[in-house]
Amino acid sequence: MKKIAFLLIGCAGLIFACQNNKTEQNGNDVVALDTNVQAGTQQFCYSYIKNKDTATLKVMTSGTITTGELSYNLYEKDKNNGIVEGELHGDTLLAEYTFNSEGKESVRQVAFLKKGDQLLEGFGDVVEGKNGKMMFKDTSKLTFGQSIVFTKVDCQ
Secondary structure, X not given: OHHHHHHHHHHHHHXXXXXXXXXXXXXXXXXXXXXXXXXOOEEEEEEEEEOOEEEEXXXXXEOOEEEEEEEEEOOOOOOEEEEEEEEEEOOEEEEEEXXXXXXXXXXXXXXXXXXXXXXXXXXXXXXXXXXXXEEEOOHHHOEEEEEEEEEEEOOO
């Protein structure tokens, strides 16, 4: 089930990359064909391992749009898995992380700063936004690399 959700999210990222669509009609069915997907769509995988804590991030990026899967398994804390959807702003990814933890779905903003083959997770003060989403109070005041640093790995 999780892989299907990622594929759908990954495809959503690809939809943003489509520039020209043609349609073919077969009876009453209309089928859209992607004829010009940007060649710049890339997949990246990252991992964090420290003591008994692990986290993984698998993303697809097309232009400035990024989608993917994020999972945290931090020792003596609730494990959570979910999807990220966001945009690159220079070397910084700002995204919404929709995840499940203990059977409850939550949404919070995440930020990552790209430095070479690493992604440094950003932390800062948060406020509750619309629909219970936890958002950074001021993204210009985030600190990066103080806790979780992901390292690029081969995608499985």
